[in-house]
Amino acid sequence: MTAQETWTVGQVAAEVGVSIRTLHHYDEIGLVVPGGRSLAGYRLYTVGDLTRLQHVVVYRSGSGWRRSPSCCSRTPTSRRTCGGSGRASRTASGSCRS
Numbered sequence: 030m031t032a033q034e035t036w037t038v039g040q041v042a043a044e045v046g047v048s049i050r051t052l053h054h055y056d057e058i059g060l061v062v063p064g065g066r067s068l069a070g071y072r073l074y075t076v077g078d079l080t081r082l083q084h085v086v087v088y089r090s091g092s093g094w095r096r097s098p099s100c101c102s103r104t105p106t107s108r109r110t111c112g113g114s115g116r117a118s119r120t121a122s123g124s125c126r127s
Contacts (some may be wrong), residue, residue, distance in 0.1 A: 035065060035073035045082060050083075061085055 042049045055061040056072060061082045064075035074082070 035075055036079070038072045038074070041079065041082070043073050045079075045086060047082075047086065054086065055082070058066075086117075 038049050038052050042052055052061070052072070061078060063072040064078050065073040067073055068074070107112060
């Protein structure tokens with residue numbers, strides 16, 4: 030990958046209109062994972078990553094976005110997830126898997 034084929038997290042955040050923290054969160058949960066890292070370990074996004082991010086942003090802004098089930102929600106004081114696994118795991122219908 031050359032520098033012309035990748036964008037830093039700051040460049041992507043400014044262009045797409047999401048926060049850097051949001052991009053870091055998407056990376057942590059595996060929703061939008063950067064295609065590369067710089068020699069210093071910084072996230073570098075590829076065209077494919079930007080396409081994926083665009084789909085996520087459009088989906089989240091549309092009327093089709095629904096909140097996760099209560100067992101998978103986060104509250105400011107605690108983090109609850111399906112099955113106590115530390116990560117939400119849902120079936121196609123949106124219910125939590127055991």
